[in-house]
Amino acid sequence: MPRWFYQLASPRWCYQITGRLLPGFAIAAVLLLMIGTVWGLAFAPPDYQQGNSFRIIYLHVPTAYMAQSIYLTMAIAGAIGLIWKMKVADMVAKSCAPIGAALAVLALATGAIWGKPTWGSWWVWDARLTSMLILLFLYLGVIALNSAIESESTAAQSTAVLALVGLVNIPIIKYSVDWWNTLHQPATFKVTEKPAMPPEMWIPLLIMVIGFYCFFAVVLMLRLRNEILRRERRTSWVRELLLQMRG
Amino acid sequence: MSEPLLIVKNLFCERDDRVLFDQLSFDVSAGDVVQIEGQNGSGKTTLLRILGALSRHYEGDIYWKGTSIHDDSLTYRNDLLYLGHQPGVKAVLTPEENLRWFMALHPSLDVGQIRHALTEVGLRGFEDVPCHMLSAGQNRRVGLARLYLSQALLWILDEPFTAIDKQGVAAQEALLLAHAERGGAVILTTHHELNLGQFVRRVNLDKQVGTK
């Protein structure tokens, strides 16, 4: 195992390195999200079918994308925590869950808002929305289990097992929901399966996706740093740090 | 004296922000009876659960015959008999059925010994009575009957004498001695004053509280 892997295992080192990385990611997130939003909302050409209402994809697609990526991150971090007993990995996994759930809620909300002008109703049992809803359920399960177990290390291990079971299930769920959708709604208009987007449309989307990744990194690091301080509060380095902050 | 069977090195354990023990080291050889002492909440049960490989909330090393108990857990479990805080007796099964399940978990033991073991713990005539109709002490005895069946080298017993009457305790003490004499080892906690004289070694956890 390389040296950095062991260093990552040290909460103190992790706290320091995230402290150095944080400003860069924060600036990148703000810039990218600003550029992407202004470009997408104001300058990208309107859709030939949906007009301006399509512009919500600049929020909907990145959030939906993030909700899935974060679940993967959470499960991998959980697995590392399980296998190598790495406390920092446990903390990463724990910090991921609420962010992922929040983004899943955002994806569902933007999907619903998009649905109103497109389908004429706030909610349609569309395959993607349904899968996202189930992903949200998986997140809620993980959060519920984590908060129900008092011992922190037991909670981390149990949650990691659940997240891994969920990870194995996600492709199955996705496949079955897609299949169920074609069975019950044979000819609906699929907003996300568009003919190839022109670059003026997809470049801002790409910028938004990268911006959201940076945003996730920022929020994750903030939560992780809090978690590290909370759990290591009785160690000497955290005490010194607090004294420095006060003095 | 040969190599000790069980070596405990620098064990550290905290529970709910409280250090239960730190730098705890001791070893157990064939023929030893080791009593873990301490006040309520000093971590006796926690220690036994760690030694039984049930709990992994600790730092430090535990070796059985020279290998870490988690590296070769199968060998360790082969040599281990663990009686926990709960007797592990199913209320709806009879004593005999309960012991049959124990034999299923340890298939190389001799099923024919069950009646003998039940007689030894004073449950003759109760073989076919569901355990929920027996008293607490009798339920404990069902659990203790495993000691007569087992071929395990190391016994870890958490309060084995709870709810057992005086004669029963004397008989179990004799049993522990017999096990030590045949080359076995015993680690136990108990609130009873053990009447085993110089045979017992004691590990006290009270001094460990709050050390850090």
Next chain:
Amino acid sequence: MSAFQTKKLPELKPGFETEAFSPGKILLATLKRDVKLAFRRQSDWVNPLIFFLMVASLFPLGVSPEPKLLSTIAPGVVWVAALLSTLLSMDSLFRSDFEDGSLEQILVSPQPLYFVVLGKVLSHWMMTGLPLTLMAPLLGVMLFLPFEGMGGLVLSLLIGTPTLSLVGGIGAALTVGLRKGGVLVSLLVIPLYIPVLIFGTAAIEASLTGLPVAGHLALLGAMLVLGLTLAPLAIAAALRISVSG
């Protein structure tokens, strides 16, 4: 107390237990034990069956007694009811073993946990999933499910309910150390049940419309195989974590 009592114990034979273990034997022994336990504690397996019947009878009362409507929703209703009854019975799978110390005895024994767990889950299925499957045609009749659908109903439940027991076992194992596991098990497990529900109901609908059912059943079978191989591993890991906590 005056003198020590003396006892005689048989000699220790080193390496006595290290002979090869038979997974099949321990699986069978676990199965026998758990079925016996279930028969002595009738409520554990009878209550979910009664619940199954009751939930299904709520739909005509709550929706409409109209045969045409009922027959369209029947596949879904029976499957959802089966799913909920399985969930209801899930919490007790490891709880009594955890509380009376039997689970510790299993974990410290040299037996492979995988097969003990598999035995326990199979016996759970024999006491819930199997009777549910056998009872399902009765519910089908109550909900005016046409006769052509009965084959699909029974077969899909027969292949689908073991998966429910296996996946539910993971939830039960994760929550066994908690005082109140009941609702939490459902929260953890319901999202994981969705694929089984989708293909289970689809199988019935296919058999209603005269389409081939084999494809759906094959998918349910594939999920079952996946569950049989992976779920006991997850359950075993979860049990060790829960007991350790």
